[in-house]
Amino acid sequence: ATDLVEDLVKPYPVKVKRKRAKHITVNDPDEIPPIEANVRSTPGIITTRGCCYAGCKGVVLGPITDVIHIVHGPIGCSYYAWMTRRNQADVPESEQDFLKYCFSTDMTTNEIVFGGEKKLAQAVREAYEIFHPKAIDIFSTCPVGLIGDDVHAVAREARKELKIPVFAFSCEGYKGVSQSAGHHIANNGLFKNVVGTEELPAEAKTNPFRVNMLGEYNIGGDAFEIERLLNACGIQLVATFSGNAQLAELAHSQDANLNLIQCHRSINYMATMMETKYGIPWLKVNFIGAEATAKTLRKIARYFGDDELTARVEIVIAEELAKVEPVRQAVRARVEGRPVMLFVGGSRSHHYQSLFRDMGMPVVTAGYEFAHRDDYEGYQVASTIKVDADSRNIEELTVEADPEHYRARKSPEELERLKASVDIADYKGMMPEMAKGAMVVDDISHHELEQLIETYHPALVCSGIKDKYVVEKMGIPCKQLHNYDYGGPYAGFRGAVNFYQEIDRMVNSPVWGFIPTPWEKQSA
Ligand code: CFM
Ligand code: HCA
Numbered sequence: 001a002t003d004l005v006e007d008l009v010k011p012y013p014v015k016v017k018r019k020r021a022k023h024i025t026v027n028d029p030d031e032i033p034p035i036e037a038n039v040r041s042t043p044g045i046i047t048t049r050g051c052c053y054a055g056c057k058g059v060v061l062g063p064i065t066d067v068i069h070i071v072h073g074p075i076g077c078s079y080y081a082w083m084t085r086r087n088q089a090d091v092p093e094s095e096q097d098f099l100k101y102c103f104s105t106d107m108t109t110n111e112i113v114f115g116g117e118k119k120l121a122q123a124v125r126e127a128y129e130i131f132h133p134k135a136i137d138i139f140s141t142c143p144v145g146l147i148g149d150d151v152h153a154v155a156r157e158a159r160k161e162l163k164i165p166v167f168a169f170s171c172e173g174y175k176g177v178s179q180s181a182g183h184h185i186a187n188n189g190l191f192k193n194v195v196g197t198e199e200l201p202a203e204a205k206t207n208p209f210r211v212n213m214l215g216e217y218n219i220g221g222d223a224f225e226i227e228r229l230l231n232a233c234g235i236q237l238v239a240t241f242s243g244n245a246q247l248a249e250l251a252h253s254q255d256a257n258l259n260l261i262q263c264h265r266s267i268n269y270m271a272t273m274m275e276t277k278y279g280i281p282w283l284k285v286n287f288i289g290a291e292a293t294a295k296t297l298r299k300i301a302r303y304f305g306d307d308e309l310t311a312r313v314e315i316v317i318a319e320e321l322a323k324v325e326p327v328r329q330a331v332r333a334r335v336e337g338r339p340v341m342l343f344v345g346g347s348r349s350h351h352y353q354s355l356f357r358d359m360g361m362p363v364v365t366a367g368y369e370f371a372h373r374d375d376y377e378g379y380q381v382a383s384t385i386k387v388d389a390d391s392r393n394i395e396e397l398t399v400e401a402d403p404e405h406y407r408a409r410k411s412p413e414e415l416e417r418l419k420a421s422v423d424i425a426d427y428k429g430m431m432p433e434m435a436k437g438a439m440v441v442d443d444i445s446h447h448e449l450e451q452l453i454e455t456y457h458p459a460l461v462c463s464g465i466k467d468k469y470v471v472e473k474m475g476i477p478c479k480q481l482h483n484y485d486y487g488g489p490y491a492g493f494r495g496a497v498n499f500y501q502e503i504d505r506m507v508n509s510p511v512w513g514f515i516p517t518p519w520e521k522q523s524a
Contacts (some may be wrong), residue, residue: 220488315347
């Protein structure tokens with residue numbers, strides 16, 4: 001297997017070879033090997049990473065429906081980010097919905113040379129006059145940082161003038177090494193300016209089983225399915241960060257009694273800060289996969305420790321699985337044993353392994369674009385990671401228990417006791433759940449991806465738009481796990497059924513047989 005690593009990096013120059021080899025490892029779930037992650041990509045290598053602005057505006061804050069998101073930058077940064085992430089929302093008619101709009105200052109040479117603050121202030125004013133939104137946020141793109149526009153001063157002035165919250169985010173694209181920096185900046189801003197600024201109304205506080213869903217962005221309607229299941233179980237969803245979200249929900253989210261984390265990579269910051277300030281414990285969950293969803297619902301029930309809730313959760317699981325099972329088994333019979341490769345952002349390469357496990361499809365190699373070592377190896381390594389110059393750039397908030405609003409949800413003894421049955425404040429990461437000998441590749445390059453395809457001859461590659469057609473030209477179907485190829489939902493039980501059927505259709509389509517793969521051509 002180490003020969004495989006050698007092979008993958010063989011064509012690179014010596015220095016690049018040494019660097020890339022640290023990002024590639026052969027998995028051993030019993031003795032997790034360390035992997036290099038969250039460092040700068042090697043210049044000259046084609047990778048699929050995005051930028052800080054993508055993580056801040058595109059991922060974490062963009063899905064909030066009733067806030068106007070103004071991008072301060074050249075029009076391209078907005079145009080190419082417009083609705084591409086396909087987060088859905090179901091906005092009540094009485095509320096404003098800006099999701100389908102695209103707001104930009106359209107920065108041009110004039111502002112690059114003479115400064116763009118005036119144009120930004122004017123854009124904020126204009127947006128307010130036309131729409132009268134509850135709040136406005138401003139996002140800096142690369143040139144803003146380079147010329148030094150003070151977006152925070154513009155936001156301060158606008159706040160005084162318009163008397164609504166206006167927040168600015170210094171998420172210039174080049175900050176950090178990927179979109180990961182943008183997640184952190186977005187979380188900091190939400191935590192400082194939004195969370196805890198309102199209270200949950202008393203009539204909404206009667207159900208003790210109140211949760212927030214963190215790191216769920218409602219791509220393809222996943223959050224709708226999760227909410228349906230929580231409702232069916234009698235669990236109250238206070239806020240989702242930030243799929244199908246409105247500002248007020250995030251503002252009173254400190255009144256929940258448990259934070260559930262779906263995408264750990266993009267939002268672990270929020271969970272730990274809310275735990276320290278408000279006393280809300282967090283639980284890593286996974287709603288991707290039927291087995292995983294059942295396990296997740298049981299974990300939540302164990303946390304609350306209520307007999308009635310536990311019974312209701314079991315009824316929901318039994319009813320739902322009864323509908324899932326026939327489809328799962330029929331599909332499994334047609335796809336079992338067919339190998340899969342998974343290369344997606346910072347969490348799905350892990351979560352989707354559960355769906356493939358449901359179908360009996362082995363994941364032979366997987367990796368993230370921009371996740372950190374803890375997402376690979378587990379939460380226990382998080383505190384040991386050396387902070388390098390690129391990450392030190394990003395503000396780390398100092399958080400303390402709020403003297404008025406801190407409320408311990410469980411006593412320390414209860415929490416300790418619970419830890420035996422529920423992994424509170426822990427995350428196992430991708431590698432402990434992967435097979436021994438599977439290849440793990442961080443921030444994969446196109447060369448490495450193509451070579452792995454030739455090595456493994458997978459039945460399916462899961463990835464994104466930057467390599468979908470490269471893969472399909474090699475005669476292998478490629479399922480986009482970012483935008484779901486406009487399908488979905490894939491979360492929860494109904495989502496699992498959608499996914500099984502979709503994968504069945506893809507890998508068993510006769511069309512792939514009409515295109516000889518490069519290795520078939522070679523042997524012909
Ligand atoms: Fe989390 Fe996401 Fe992902 Fe992500 Fe993304 Fe995304 Fe992704 Mo694209 S927050 S890490 S920064 S699950 S946009 S909804 S699909 S790369 S695996
Ligand atoms: C981003 C967003 C993205 C890109 C998807 C892709 C998404 O990184 O800015 O590369 O196919 O999910 O839309 O991750």
